[in-house]
Amino acid sequence: MEESVATVRWGSAGRHRAPVLDGLVVAVFCHYESRSGQPLLHEHALISVKVRRPDGQWGNL
Numbered sequence: 753m754e755e756s757v758a759t760v761r762w763g764s765a766g767r768h769r770a771p772v773l774d775g776l777v778v779a780v781f782c783h784y785e786s787r788s789g790q791p792l793l794h795e796h797a798l799i800s801v802k803v804r805r806p807d808g809q810w811g812n813l
Contacts, residue, residue, distance in 0.1 A: 760803045760811040772813070774804045 758772040777800040786792040805811040 758803070758813060760805050760813065762805055762809070762811045766812075770806050772803045773806065776800065776803065776813075 754772055754776055758776060759769045760772055761767075761769045779798045780795055782793070782795050784791065784793055799813075801813050802810050803813055
């Protein structure tokens with residue numbers, strides 16, 4: 753995803769775009785049951801929407 757999809761955008765209406773240089777920040781955690789308490793092994797992945805722009809500032813994915 754980092755190499756083929758992820759871009760950082762900035763400016764009015766996200767007019768400027770560039771590839772993500774420093775990579776994405778992702779956290780993955782396991783759940784062992786469903787909301788109803790039944791066994792259901794599954795994982796969640798959270799991806800930060802903040803990434804570094806080429807000028808060193810922070811921007812949005």
